Amino acid sequence: xxxxxxxxxxxxxxxxxxxxxxxxxxxxxxxxxxxxxxxxxxxxxxxxxxxxxxxxxxxxxxxxxxxxxxxxxxxxxxxxxxxxxxxxxxxxxxxxxxxxxxxxxxxxxxxxxxxxxxxxxxxxxxxxxxxxxxxxxxxxxxxxxxxxxxxxxxxxxxxxxxxxxxxxxxxxxxxxxxxxxxxxxxxxxxxxxxxxxxxxxxxxxxxxxxxxxxxxxxxxxxx
Amino acid sequence: xxxxxxxxxxxxxxxxxxxxxxxxxxxxxxxxxxxxxxxxxxxxxxxxxxxxxxxxxxxxxxxxxxxxxxxxxxxxxxxxxxxxxxxxxxxxxxxxxxxxxxxxxxxxxxxxxxxxxxxxxxxxxxxxxxxxxxxxxxxxxxxxxxxxxxxxxxxxxxxxxxxxxxxxxxxxxxxxxxxxxxxxxxxxxxxxxxxxxxxxxxxxxxxxxxxxxxxxxxxxxxx
Numbered sequence: 001x002x003x004x005x006x007x008x009x010x011x012x013x014x015x016x017x018x019x020x021x022x023x024x025x026x027x028x029x030x031x032x033x034x035x036x037x038x039x040x041x042x043x044x045x046x047x048x049x050x051x052x053x054x055x056x057x058x059x060x061x062x063x064x065x066x067x068x069x070x071x072x073x074x075x076x077x078x079x080x081x082x083x084x085x086x087x088x089x090x091x092x093x094x095x096x097x098x099x100x101x102x103x104x105x106x107x108x109x110x111x112x113x114x115x116x117x118x119x120x121x122x123x124x125x126x127x128x129x130x131x132x133x134x135x136x137x138x139x140x141x142x143x144x145x146x147x148x149x150x151x152x153x154x155x156x157x158x159x160x161x162x163x164x165x166x167x168x169x170x171x172x173x174x175x176x177x178x179x180x181x182x183x184x185x186x187x188x189x190x191x192x193x194x195x196x197x198x199x200x201x202x203x204x205x206x207x208x209x210x211x212x213x214x215x216x217x218x219x220x221x222x223x
Numbered sequence: 224x225x226x227x228x229x230x231x232x233x234x235x236x237x238x239x240x241x242x243x244x245x246x247x248x249x250x251x252x253x254x255x256x257x258x259x260x261x262x263x264x265x266x267x268x269x270x271x272x273x274x275x276x277x278x279x280x281x282x283x284x285x286x287x288x289x290x291x292x293x294x295x296x297x298x299x300x301x302x303x304x305x306x307x308x309x310x311x312x313x314x315x316x317x318x319x320x321x322x323x324x325x326x327x328x329x330x331x332x333x334x335x336x337x338x339x340x341x342x343x344x345x346x347x348x349x350x351x352x353x354x355x356x357x358x359x360x361x362x363x364x365x366x367x368x369x370x371x372x373x374x375x376x377x378x379x380x381x382x383x384x385x386x387x388x389x390x391x392x393x394x395x396x397x398x399x400x401x402x403x404x405x406x407x408x409x410x411x412x413x414x415x416x417x418x419x420x421x422x423x424x425x426x427x428x429x430x431x432x433x434x435x436x437x438x439x440x441x442x443x444x445x446x
Contacts, residue, residue: 028282030300032314037293038252044296045259047313048303052325053266059258061334066257067247070338111343112393114415129231129379131275132291137341141257143242144249147291150236156381157232160428165239175431180231182377183413183437184271184344185393211244 071140072211074105075188078138079214080205082115083193093117096188100138110137110186116179117190118216123174124189125163125216127155128181135186139211146215156180166217178216189213191220225366225380226373227283232381232424256292260299265329265337268306271344272403276375277302346410348395350440353412358389359446360416362438368400369441375403378442382434386446387418390435398439412440 033040048054078100082089092099096113100106113135116124128134129152134142145151154162159176163169170176179187191213197205200223212218230236248254264274277298281289289297303309313319329337354360364384368374377399393413401409417435420427 028285028297028301029304029311029314030281030297032311033296033300037290037296038250040293040296040300041252041255041259043314043316044300044303045255047309047319048259048263050319051309051313051322053308053322053328054259054262055328055330057331058262058329058334059255061331062258062261062338063248063254065335065338067254071247072244106341107339108337108341111341112345112396114391127231129381130228130377131278141247143244143246144291145239145241148236148239149230149233151239153230153233153236154239156434157424158428159432162239166241172429175433176429177417177433177435179415179435180379180382181437182379183393183396183399183439185413185415185437212241217239217241 066136066141070107070137072138072214073206074103074140075135075138075211075214076206076209077202078103078105078115078188079190079209079220080202082190083197083205084200084202089117089190092190100188105137107137109133110135112183112185113138113188114185115188115190116177118192120171120174120192122177123170123216124177124179124187125155125159126179126181126187126189127152129153129156130180130182133181133184133186135188138186138188139214143211163217166212168217168219189216191216191218194220194222197223225376225378226279227281227286228279229366229380231379253292256296260295261337262329263299263303263308265333266308266327268308269302270402271342272375272397272399273405274298274302275399276403277305279375344397345394346397346408348410348412350395350411352392352395353440354389354392354414354443354445356389356391359386360389360414360443361386361446362416363442363444368404370400370406371404374400376400378438379436381423382418382436382438385418385422387416387422387436389414390417391415393437396439398441400439400441414438414440414443416443 092115096115132147208221213220278294366378366380366383368376395410396413398409416438420432
């Protein structure tokens with residue numbers, strides 16, 4: 001999630017852990033902080049603020065953006081628009097990044113977007129087994145379950161059992177395709193459009209598009 | 224061999240617990256942890272691969288017992304000391320010195336532009352593209368960083384030594400195995416590779432199911 005520093009990246013004196021040396025190194029400075037998580041965060045914020053390295057007003061702004069501005073309604077907008085506009089859907093499936101950028105949904109953790117469409121033949125589902133990669137500009141901050149060991153461990157091996165935890169059962173003729181987000185490419189699932197939604201507007205359709213349906217652990221709501 | 228974070232396919236983690244869409248953060252300190260992590264990264268002392276590796280090289284016992292944002296805080300604390308932004312004494316409670324360089328400290332007005340700019344991971348590369356969609360490929364038999372023993376890699380153990388088929392070409396992207404250790408961006412072709420579930424699991428849930436991973440060219444050989 002952090003930006004690549006590119007050529008601006010300081011090569012960091014003393015970054016012994018990061019350099020080419022054996023990595024069974026037990027040195028963990030984080031153990032110097034208080035063990036209680038809330039106190040840990042408070043201590044870090046206080047140290048960084050006093051050093052002038054973090055501005056609390058910037059922290060408030062980051063939180064406000066992810067609590068109130070960037071979230072799964074962005075993705076729902078994209079899906080509803082795709083349902084209602086075949087040319088938009090085709091462009092989205094061809095190369096999603098510029099298409100969602102045109103709607104204002106480019107940014108951190110959504111630099112390389114791929115949209116995958118659910119059909120009767122295939123149901124797509126997204127996971128990050130190695131960490132918690134997720135398309136932030138379209139879906140916001142991932143839910144706790146997406147970041148949980150249980151989801152990360154099980155989604156690739158038994159996606160249908162995981163879907164059952166979400167009360168979703170797929171027909172036997174539908175294949176499940178699980179996308180493990182191992183690089184900087186982020187995946188958006190386009191859920192199947194529910195029956196009986198012909199003639200609905202983009203705004204009306206958006207209300208049917210849940211966060212989970214865009215991860216692939218849910219289906220779109222029926223009206 | 225990779226590390227404790229590489230949990231795809233593991234047994235024993237229990238059910239996945241869904242949660243409602245509206246709850247972005249569950250504790251006040253979670254918000255602050257996320258915001259501090261993003262703000263600290265603005266100093267350009269590390270990239271996303273370095274920060275991922277900082278979490279992955281937590282002691283396995285800590286990785287397993289820490290909640291999500293506790294892992295972030297521990298990884299951040301270790302990075303702050305590694306890169307010299309914060310001293311051990313300061314982490315341990317000594318009065319913090321004002322930093323000598325606060326020129327890149329993120330301010331409130333800089334937050335939205337920073338998030339909107341993102342950090343794309345595609346780069347030009349001289350490495351010729353070896354595979355096309357439809358080509359059969361095999362992943363390295365051993366999932367491990369070839370540059371640094373015990374270092375960062377994005378080939379999960381569960382997909383090592385497996386035969387799949389190239390589905391998409393994502394262009395040329397920074398190689399995390401190099402970038403995480405400050406050894407250069409080393410961009411090379413990145414592919415989405417699809418594997419039948421039966422290639423990865425002893426007891427696949429369904430004969431039609433598939434798993435897709437994003438894999439760098441150097442993780443692959445022709446089948």
